[in-house]
Amino acid sequence: MAVTTGELRPTSATWRTPLVIIICGCAIALLSFGPRSSLGFFVQPMGREFAWGRDVFGLALALQNLLWGLGQPFAGAIADRFGVLRVMVVGALLYAAGLLLMRYSTTPLSLNIGAGVLIGFGLSGSSFNLVLSAFSKLLPPERRGIALGAGTAAGSFGQFLFAPFGVALIDNFGWQTALVVFGALMLLILPLSLALSTPRAETGAAPAADQQSFKTALAEAFGHRSYVLLVLGFFTCGFQLAFITVHLPAYLADRGIPASTGGWVIAAIGLFNIVGSLSVGWLQNLFPKRYILSLIYFTRALSTIAFISFPITTFSAIAFGAISGLTWLSTVPPTSALVALMFGTRWFATLYGFAFVSHQVGGFLGVWLGGIVFEHYGSYTPIWWLSVLFGVLSALINLPIVEAPVARAVARPA
Numbered sequence: 001m002a003v004t005t006g007e008l009r010p011t012s013a014t015w016r017t018p019l020v021i022i023i024c025g026c027a028i029a030l031l032s033f034g035p036r037s038s039l040g041f042f043v044q045p046m047g048r049e050f051a052w053g054r055d056v057f058g059l060a061l062a063l064q065n066l067l068w069g070l071g072q073p074f075a076g077a078i079a080d081r082f083g084v085l086r087v088m089v090v091g092a093l094l095y096a097a098g099l100l101l102m103r104y105s106t107t108p109l110s111l112n113i114g115a116g117v118l119i120g121f122g123l124s125g126s127s128f129n130l131v132l133s134a135f136s137k138l139l140p141p142e143r144r145g146i147a148l149g150a151g152t153a154a155g156s157f158g159q160f161l162f163a164p165f166g167v168a169l170i171d172n173f174g175w176q177t178a179l180v181v182f183g184a185l186m187l188l189i190l191p192l193s194l195a196l197s198t199p200r201a202e203t204g205a206a207p208a209a210d211q212q213s214f215k216t217a218l219a220e221a222f223g224h225r226s227y228v229l230l231v232l233g234f235f236t237c238g239f240q241l242a243f244i245t246v247h248l249p250a251y252l253a254d255r256g257i258p259a260s261t262g263g264w265v266i267a268a269i270g271l272f273n274i275v276g277s278l279s280v281g282w283l284q285n286l287f288p289k290r291y292i293l294s295l296i297y298f299t300r301a302l303s304t305i306a307f308i309s310f311p312i313t314t315f316s317a318i319a320f321g322a323i324s325g326l327t328w329l330s331t332v333p334p335t336s337a338l339v340a341l342m343f344g345t346r347w348f349a350t351l352y353g354f355a356f357v358s359h360q361v362g363g364f365l366g367v368w369l370g371g372i373v374f375e376h377y378g379s380y381t382p383i384w385w386l387s388v389l390f391g392v393l394s395a396l397i398n399l400p401i402v403e404a405p406v407a408r409a410v411a412r413p414a
């Protein structure tokens with residue numbers, strides 16, 4: 001099966017049309033993002049059963065975010081070299097195993113291995129990041145923008161579905177059953193990943209521009225000012241998203257908001273992010289991507305200030321979820337599109353993976369510091385204001401980005 005960068009050629013596998021690729025990729029994004037966005041609802045029931053503080057659970061999920069990020073460049077490099085299918089299969093199996101081990105965890109160590117190590121590395125091989133990479137490689141350029149938005153929105157729809165679904169499972173059947181059901185659903189990724197199979201990279205089979213080595217690609221990217229700024233700004237996205245996903249349900253419960261309402265707040269984030277991601281996927285073809293990113297980060301900062309400055313009610317919580325949703329994963333389409341624009345798609349999964357490391361380091365700190373600060377001060381307020389500061393800084397950091405392909409030396413005949 002011969003596939004060139006950014007073009008799906010007719011093959012014997014006629015069922016793999018662009019529409020099938022997009023649908024299967026969106027289904028994978030939905031399945032992989034749903035459970036991990038609902039793990040915050042397990043903090044209180046597991047904490048009560050095993051007498052764990054929030055710092056224990058916070059460390060496990062912080063480790064998950066960190067390893068997801070650290071594993072992403074390697075998963076991306078393997079996918080770029082050997083194809084997406086193998087990576088997704090291994091990632092889905094690790095994810096399912098992590099959820100199952102989490103169900104049987106009775107000590108912080110086993111929780112860290114299951115919820116932290118296995119799910120973290122599982123996400124690096126089966127999350128929407130590799131779905132976006134497959135879209136960039138398999139779909140024609142005119143379909144990429146909306147496909148990237150759709151893949152991101154699908155992850156949000158998974159959050160919308162799994163948040164109330166997870167709360168209902170916990171309330172009616174217990175947290176143990178909920179984790180087993182989540183783990184079983186992850187196995188659906190195995191057949192769906194067949195549609196996203198990309199070919200092995202064959203030396204000499206690609207144009208000279210696509211034969212760039214791994215080391216050369218990394219040196220070029222990290223020597224490029226705009227890429228570095230993009231990576232730094234992405235840190236804030238991870239910090240804010242991970243902190244809210246893990247600690248917002250407990251934050252609301254501390255203020256007398258029922259757990260079911262917390263589930264609908266997380267669901268509202270997922271639902272409205274469908275609108276945000278699809279809208280940004282379309283708008284990035286009309287407006288500079290750096291301005292879109294700057295506006296997203298600044299909007300997050302303002303919405304956080306409003307949320308923590310007034311009394312928390314059911315209405316204000318759901319309104320915050322809706323506004324947060326519009327800017328939730330909407331950073332992903334312009335960020336991934338900028339990486340592809342600057343460096344092409346040959347090493348897209350790898351270079352976007354390194355940008356995602358920054359995102360997940362932010363996520364690690366958001367979750368971990370949230371637990372540490374609450375256990376020491378009994379309040380999340382310092383982390384909320386740190387989130388605001390990071391939002392303003394990222395809004396400024398993205399403004400100088402140059403949206404153009406990197407300048408490369410052209411070989412000349414002797």
